[in-house]
Amino acid sequence: MRKGVIDLIRGPVVIGSGVPDIQLGEVVEVGEERLLGEVVEVERERFIVQVYESTSGVKPGEPIYPTGKRLVAELGPGLLSSIFDGLERPLKTLYELSGPFIGRGLRVNALDRHRKWHFRPLVKRGEEVSGGDVIGLVQETSVIEHRVMVPPDLRGRVAEVWEGDFTVEDVVAVIERGERRYELRLMQEWPVRLPRPYREKLPPEVPLITGQRVIDTFFPVAKGGAVCIPGGFGTGKTMTLHKISMRSDADVVIYVGCGERGNEMSELLTEFPRLTDPRTGRPLMERSILIANTSNMPVLAREASVYLGITIAEYYRDQGYNVLMIADSSSRWAEAIREVATRLEEMPVEEGFPAYLPDRLAELYERAGRVVALGRPEREGSATVIAAVSPPGGDFNEPVTVHTLRFVGAMWALDPELAYRRHFPAINWLKSFSQYAAAVEKWWEEKFPGFSKYRRRALRLLTVASEIEAIANIVGEGMLPDDQRLILLASEVLREGYLRQVALEGEDFFCRPEKQYLMLKTMMDFYDKAYMLIRHGVPVDELVALREVYELMRVKEDERGLEAVKEAAARLNEALEKLAEKHGVKLGGSSG
Ligand SMILES: Nc1ncnc2c1ncn2[C@@H]1O[C@H](COP(=O)(O)OP(=O)(O)OP(=O)(O)O)[C@@H](O)[C@H]1O
Ligand SMILES: [Mg+2]
Known part of the structure; x- marks a missing residue:
């Protein structure tokens, strides 16, 4: 049996020796208590282990047991509705075993070994199958059907397949290839640090609808995209992510919480399981998985949690679902990476972060994507990653933010100024960007012709308005020409009536x-008509005085939805027509 020894302990990092064939990435059990760790560096005689549990009390000379396995995730029915720690241990079971302070060396299976699932085969004996083929179905929750797949690297002829009620460990099919026989179960394993294979990558051109106007209209995220949401303390990262996780049109949501404040995580853990999914009327947890790193858990479990999250995301993507993975906050994750680097005394590059920080970030974000999955029947799926970044002091010019921006397609830049004025979501429309905007334009245009023109003009209006505002701050708004004052009015309508979306419930x-x-x-048609009026000498004050303009700013909250918007538009039009008549101006048709 391979067995090594601990030479040195530095916090969560252990240096060991005595296992010449130890592999990089191999999972080891450290010390008498058999704490879970992973080999992160192999040198000639020695190897370095990051330990996922507290090493206090562990002493040099204690044994290290290699397992011959990499860090893997268990994948199968039962993942949905679960709350795991970063090592895929169900929190409920951990609590039952050891209370809120998780005991060390506890091994708990991710998937329940006793629960039975009804398996309905889709393949017959004698059929040829290969990696990714769906061999059968399990109704995992009332809203998600679990598609049981042949593991990616397998192929052969179905020798046996059974319908019935099975645990995740029972054999449900046997595949033969030459002399070899492979048993298939509802459960499979996958190394978390390795991207799961797919047949083909597709361009991210379908928007993930979040229901947040500033996002969907101006800085969209595509299904399969990667987005970061950087913002200083209390600017609304968590709130924005909560809203998106509850209401976006993703099929499956994986929420990786790396909160440093204990209450932030416990809010999530108590609140989320109570929520109802308005789309299905069922508990939101039936299509969600929470991965929680609370402050009483060792720092390094965070490091693993993000890989666990994206691996599960890929697994449901491969089944043909649109999956959303949220990481709040990726800065806390990066801190775990820094912790290891510091203990290893690796040459820190920027602010204590190791030179490989960008590689780690890339490894996460590059696993986002929209794909054609391996195997039959043909399926498209996507894994979207949205991650909060918490730059210290709110300064985006720090390593995690800077490097993250290299690997994401969109940034929602949170602005403390907006948050202070309680303009939420505090997404700054001048600093944010989305490379997906062009790609999802076709989707919008097909459904709503003219959308992209309105979008571009609105963005331009907001930009020009900010320039005019700068001038107005010096000379006073009253000194501005009427057409500029109209731009300020129209941008106020957009800001207040469109971009601002504070509601925590309701319409x-x-x-x-x-x-x-x-x-x-x-709103843009209003601007066009008002502009015509002003060009023909109507004083801007008469437009500013229109009650209907302020109604338009509030129509978003009207419970009657689309109907209310139509009515508000009609009333505003009427008011503008009246003004036109009064001043003897002829307004063109309503085509903007
Ligand atoms: N979209 C929103 N609508 C209404 N209020 C919001 C919204 N976003 C944030 N807020 C307000 O701002 C407060 C702070 O938000 P949140 O906790 O999401 O910030 P954060 O950026 O995650 O903070 P931290 O840096 O502490 O993690 C909330 O408690 C809420 O009052
Ligand atoms: Mg937060």
């Missing part, structure tokens, strides 16, 4: 694409 919690379009069109 404005989620804004459907058709409503976003109609609101945007109404």
Whole structure:
């Protein structure tokens, strides 16, 4: 039996020796208590282990047991509705075994070994199957059907397949290839640090609808995209991510919480399981998985948790689902990476972060994507990654933010100024960007012709307005020409009536694409008509005084939804027509 020895302990990092054939990435059990660790570096005689549990009390000279296995995730029915720690141990079971302070060396299976699932085969004896083929179905929750797949590296002829009620460990099919026989179970394993294979990558051109106007309209995320949401303390990262996880049109949501404040995580853990999914009327947990790193858990479990999250995301992607993985906050994850580097006394590069920080970030974000999965029947799926970044002091010019921006396609830049004014989501429309905007334009145009034109003009109006505001701050708004004052008015309508979306419940919690379009069109049409009036000498003050303009800013909250927007648009039009008549101006048709 291979067995090594501990030479040195530095916090969560252990240096060992005595196992000449130890592998990089091999899982080892450290010390008499058999703490879980992973080999992160192999040198000639020695190897370095990061330990996922507290090493206090462990002494040099104690044994290290290699397992011959890499860090793997258990994948199979029963993942949904679960709450795991970073090592895929169900929190409930851990608590039952050892209370809130998780005992060391506890091994708990991710998937329940006793629960039975009804398996309905889709393949017959004699059929040829290969990696990724769906061999059968299990109704995992009332909203998600689990598609049981042949593991990626297997192929052969189905020798046996059974319908019935099985645990995740029971054999449900046997595959033969020449002399060899492989037993298939509902459960399979996959190394968390290795991306799961797919047949083909597809361009990310379908938007993930979040229901947040500033996001969907101006800085969209595509299904399969990667986005970061950087923001200083209390600017609304968690709130924004919560809203998206509850209401986006992803099929499956994986929420990786790396909160440093204990209460942030416990809020999530108590609140989330109570939520109902408005789309299905069922508990939201039936299509969600929470991975929690609370402050009483060792730092390094965070490091693993992100890989666990993306691996599960890929697994449901491969089944043909649109999966959303959220990481809040990736900065806490990066701190775990830094912790190891510091203990190893690796040459820190920037602010204590090791030179391989960018590689680690890339390894996460590059696993996002929209793909054609391996195997039959043909399936498309996606894994979208949205990660909060918490730059210290809110300064985006720090390593984690800077390097993250190299690997994501969009950034929602949170602005303390907006948050202070309680303009939420505090996403700064001048600093944010989305490379997916061009790719998802076709989707919007097909459904709502003219959408992209309105979008571009609105963004431009907001930019010009900010320039005019800078001038107005010096000379006073009253000194500005009427056309510039109109731009300020129109941008206020957009900011207050469109971008601001503070509701924590009710109508404005989620804004459907058709409503976003109609609101945007109404606001930009208003600007066009008002501009015509001003060009013909109508004083801007008469527009500023219109009650209907302020109604338009509040119409988002009207419970009657689309109907209310239509009515507000009609009333505003009427008011503008009246003004036109009064001043003898002829307004063109309503085509903007
Ligand atoms: N979209 C929103 N709508 C309404 N209020 C919001 C919204 N976003 C944030 N807030 C307000 O701002 C507060 C702080 O938000 P949140 O906890 O999400 O910030 P954070 O950036 O995650 O903070 P931390 O840096 O502490 O993690 C919330 O308690 C809430 O009052
Ligand atoms: Mg937060």
